Amino acid sequence: MEWQVNPTSGPQATKPKAASDYVDGQRLWQRHLDMARLGATGNGGVRRLALTAEDNEARGLLATWAANRNFDVSMDAIGNVFVRREGTDSHAAPVLTGSHLDSQPTGGKFDGTYGVLAALEALEAIDTAGFKTRRPIEVVSWTNEEGCRFVPGCTGSLVYRTPADLQRYLVIKDVEGISLGDAVRAAHAALPTIRQRPLGGPVWAFVEAHIEQGPELERQAKTIGAVTGIQGTRRFEITVHGEDAHAGTTPRRARKDALSAAVAMVAALEQLFYDKEDTVRFTVGRFEVWPNAPSVVPGKVFFTIDFRHPDDAVLTSLGDQVASICETNRKNSTVDVKQVIRTPPIKFPERIVAAVELAAQRLGLPTMRIASGAAHDAQNLFHLAPTGMIFVPCEKGISHNERENAQQADLTAGARVLADVILDLANE
Ligand SMILES: [Zn+2]
Numbered sequence: 001m002e003w004q005v006n007p008t009s010g011p012q013a014t015k016p017k018a019a020s021d022y023v024d025g026q027r028l029w030q031r032h033l034d035m036a037r038l039g040a041t042g043n044g045g046v047r048r049l050a051l052t053a054e055d056n057e058a059r060g061l062l063a064t065w066a067a068n069r070n071f072d073v074s075m076d077a078i079g080n081v082f083v084r085r086e087g088t089d090s091h092a093a094p095v096l097t098g099s100h101l102d103s104q105p106t107g108g109k110f111d112g113t114y115g116v117l118a119a120l121e122a123l124e125a126i127d128t129a130g131f132k133t134r135r136p137i138e139v140v141s142w143t144n145e146e147g148c149r150f151v152p153g154c155t156g157s158l159v160y161r162t163p164a165d166l167q168r169y170l171v172i173k174d175v176e177g178i179s180l181g182d183a184v185r186a187a188h189a190a191l192p193t194i195r196q197r198p199l200g201g202p203v204w205a206f207v208e209a210h211i212e213q214g215p216e217l218e219r220q221a222k223t224i225g226a227v228t229g230i231q232g233t234r235r236f237e238i239t240v241h242g243e244d245a246h247a248g249t250t251p252r253r254a255r256k257d258a259l260s261a262a263v264a265m266v267a268a269l270e271q272l273f274y275d276k277e278d279t280v281r282f283t284v285g286r287f288e289v290w291p292n293a294p295s296v297v298p299g300k301v302f303f304t305i306d307f308r309h310p311d312d313a314v315l316t317s318l319g320d321q322v323a324s325i326c327e328t329n330r331k332n333s334t335v336d337v338k339q340v341i342r343t344p345p346i347k348f349p350e351r352i353v354a355a356v357e358l359a360a361q362r363l364g365l366p367t368m369r370i371a372s373g374a375a376h377d378a379q380n381l382f383h384l385a386p387t388g389m390i391f392v393p394c395e396k397g398i399s400h401n402e403r404e405n406a407q408q409a410d411l412t413a414g415a416r417v418l419a420d421v422i423l424d425l426a427n428e
Contacts, residue, residue, distance in 0.1 A: 019419035020363060022125035025412030031117045032411070035061065035101070036109040045402025046109055050102040050144035050155075051079055051183035056190045058101040062116065062141060063194050069124060071139075074197035077166060078159040079143035079184045082197065085123050087136040087426060093202035093385075094136040095426045097122065097418060099210055100145035100156070100377060107146070108404020110211045110394060114411060116141045118209040122419035126426075133426035135204055142377045143184075149174045150183075157377035161384055163200040205352065205425045206381035209390045209414050211406055213374050215397030223413045224360035225370035225391030226353050230379050231281070231310040232345035234319040237302070238265065238326055242333040244291060244299035256333050259289055259298035264329040266303070272325055273307065273318060280318070281308040281373065310345050310371050346379050352388030352421075359420040365413050374399075390414050390421070 038057045039048035048054040059081050063073045066083040074082050084094070099115020119139040126137065142160070147153020150172045159166055170181030188196065212218075217225050242258030266284055273282035283306040290300040305322060309315050323337040353369065360367035370391055381387045392414035395405040 017129060019122065019126045019129055019131060019423040020359075020416035022128045023121055023412060023416045023419055024125070025408060025415075028117055028121045028411055028415055029408045031065070031120075032109055032113060035113050035117065039103065041106065041402055043106075043402040044109075045404070046103045046107050046113075047105055048101065048103040048107070049105065049149040050146065051149065051180070051187050053190075055102050056187050059141065059187065059194070060191055062101065062120070063191065065120060066139070067193075069127060071123065073194050075188060075191065075194045076160070076197050076199045077184065078156050078169065078180075078199065079187050080156040080160060081141045081194065083120060083123065083139040085127060085133075085137050087133045089134050090136060092135040093204040094138045095204050095422050096138050096140050096206045096381065096385075097208065097422050098138075098140035098142065099208050100142045102144055102146050102149075104146050104148055104400045106400075106402050108399060108401055110404055110406045110411075111213065111399050112145055112210070114211055114392070114406070114414070115209045118411065118415040118418050121415045122422055125415075125419045126423055131423060133423065135426040135428070137422055137426050144180070145377055150180045154375065154377050154380055155180070157380035160200055161380040166199060203381065203385035204428065205385050206378060206387045207352065207356075207390065207418060207421055207425070208376060208378045208381075208387075209392070209418050210376060211394040211399060211404070212370070212391040212397065213394060213399035216370055217368070217391060217393035218395070218397065220368060222366045222368045223392065223410055224356070224365050224367040224417055226356040226360065226367060227348060227389035227391055228353055228369050228371050229310065229345060229347040230372040230374075230376060231308045232312055232315045233341055233343045233375065234305075234307045234315055234339060235341035236305040236307075236319075236322055237338045237340050238262070238305065239336045239338075240265070240301040240330065240333050241336070242297070242299050242301075245297040247295040247297055250297055255297050256299070257297050257331070258301040258333045261329060261331045261333040261335070262287075262301040262303060264331065265326045265335070268325050268329050269305065269322065272321055279309065280314070281306070283307075308373065312345055315342075315345070343375070343379070346382050348378075348382070348388045349386045352386050355421050355424065356388055356390050356417060359417045362420070363413070363416055365417065390417055
């Protein structure tokens with residue numbers, strides 16, 4: 001009898017099969033192309049606003065792929081779609097994985113879509129491999145992540161987090177006056193084969209794959225980003241009130257020029273937020289002038305400040321100076337400073353970050369830890385269960401853009417890591 005393991009047989013002969021071995025990169029790529037047809041723009045991008053006909057078609061296509069594998073498909077009262085593979089303990093809290101299928105008005109093929117399709121690919125890989133899992137695994141596509149049809153964004157995951165808030169969100173209207181509630185009803189009507197399910201529910205863990213939407217992975221030649229957290233955001237709305245006056249007759253000393261004051265404020269704020277390490281994100285993204293006429297001294301200006309940072313102490317110390325800087329620079333106008341958003345930074349639990357990192361290392365994929373600059377649905381799931389994210393590179397970091405691009409090999413790599421990570425979580 002020989003008990004000796006033959007050391008020359010190599011790892012291939014003894015290594016047990018992993019879920020990642022069953023990920024089909026070609027199928028995953030083809031599905032991105034198929035999804036990109038729904039809402040395709042002339043410039044190779046995608047316009048698929050939440051709960052429009054295009055977005056509902058995308059839900060339908062996801063449901064078709066899922067049904068072909070006999071996975072259960074359901075949709076809740078805010079339009080989130082779930083694809084479920086049963087576990088051996090059907091009462092156990094499921095592992096959730098996914099992202100969103102809606103896009104910006106001039107979005108790309110990968111933002112959000114990748115996280116949903118990678119999740120489905122991972123689920124199919126686990127299924128093809130024949131792994132039984134203790135916990136059910138659910139692929140999820142969250143409603144209205146982008147927030148460009150209905151404000152605020154990440155609506156689906158927000159409501160999943162706090163179902164009691166459902167009614168408050170259903171009455172939100174788009175620019176055409178259509179309520180989110182009516183749009184969800186239309187989605188249910190358009191997709192009668194998708195069964196309805198109750199809103200919310202326990203979650204064991206959530207993992208979201210996403211393109212990085214920044215340049216770091218590409219710059220450092222890494223395939224997998226183990227995301228450590230999401231930076232915090234503070235957003236302000238500033239209104240400067242001056243007085244309309246004739247541009248030809250009103251001397252400087254008599255003017256209440258709201259634009260002149262607003263420009264001084266922005267200049268001072270840029271100095272305040274200047275960071276030589278370039279970690280601070282400070283943006284004046286909207287700037288409106290009234291009456292916006294060449295011969296009138298501007299009587300009113302409105303602008304926004306979007307400020308993000310991974311450290312809550314910095315968010316506090318810099319953000320708390322906005323009002324006083326505006327006040328100091330208001331000249332003889334008056335100023336009104338309103339904070340409209342404050343989201344604290346999130347730090348994903350170490351065990352999920354480490355699981356992503358380890359899975360990547362086992363697959364021989366170059367990996368690094370990275371913080372997310374953008375907001376994601378994961379920031380809502382974070383409050384429900386251990387949550388993490390997997391980033392893959394996108395070309396030059398370009399996103400929210402029709403030119404958004406990614407490499408098939410990188411998308412495959414991310415799905416392989418995801419498959420191994422969720423398989424482990426589903427057996428906890
Ligand atoms: Zn996204």
